[in-house]
Amino acid sequence: MGTLQHIQHQISALNDLIKINNDRVAGYQKAVEGAEDIALKTVFEGYIDQSKSYVNELNDYIHQLGGSPTDGTTLSGKFYHAWMDVKSAFTKKDSHSVLSDCEYGEDVAKSAYRKALDDKELIWEDEKVVSLLNNHMSGLKIAHDAIKALRDSTKEVA
Numbered sequence: 001m002g003t004l005q006h007i008q009h010q011i012s013a014l015n016d017l018i019k020i021n022n023d024r025v026a027g028y029q030k031a032v033e034g035a036e037d038i039a040l041k042t043v044f045e046g047y048i049d050q051s052k053s054y055v056n057e058l059n060d061y062i063h064q065l066g067g068s069p070t071d072g073t074t075l076s077g078k079f080y081h082a083w084m085d086v087k088s089a090f091t092k093k094d095s096h097s098v099l100s101d102c103e104y105g106e107d108v109a110k111s112a113y114r115k116a117l118d119d120k121e122l123i124w125e126d127e128k129v130v131s132l133l134n135n136h137m138s139g140l141k142i143a144h145d146a147i148k149a150l151r152d153s154t155k156e157v158a
Helices: 003-034 038-064 075-090 095-118 127-157
Strands: none
Touching (some): 003 038, 003 095, 003 127, 038 095, 038 127
16 A cells, blocks of 8 residues: 555545544434433533544544545434434433433444554554544543443433
8 A cells, every 4th residue: 555545544534533423423412402301411512522522633633644524424324313313203212212322322433443443554653643543432432431321320210
């Protein structure tokens, strides 16, 4: 793989992570709309801000590589959110269901970051981007564990 192809592959992988974060923002915005609990809304809004921050950091690095950041979402994210719209039209979403959907989204985000970090063809030469992606992964793991704990606590109450 030539240097230009290598850089384009990195830009593509980073753009995929931007799309995942955009999916995460859209998912948490739906969660805010579906939640009645003010404390939960605050948690969800915090994760929206987290993903927006991640997108800004990824945008900056893509610009450093000479690329153009995306502003879209993943196709699977669009299908997932459309399904959630249909599902919510027919069922009332309780906190447990909303949190289960959020946990699913966190699993998808973590998986996307793991895939980018483990991709043998990417060979991330810049330690800054590796550190950035690992920091994002750490934040996503913390978010996942917090959402899972909240979900489990609502299940016990229900």
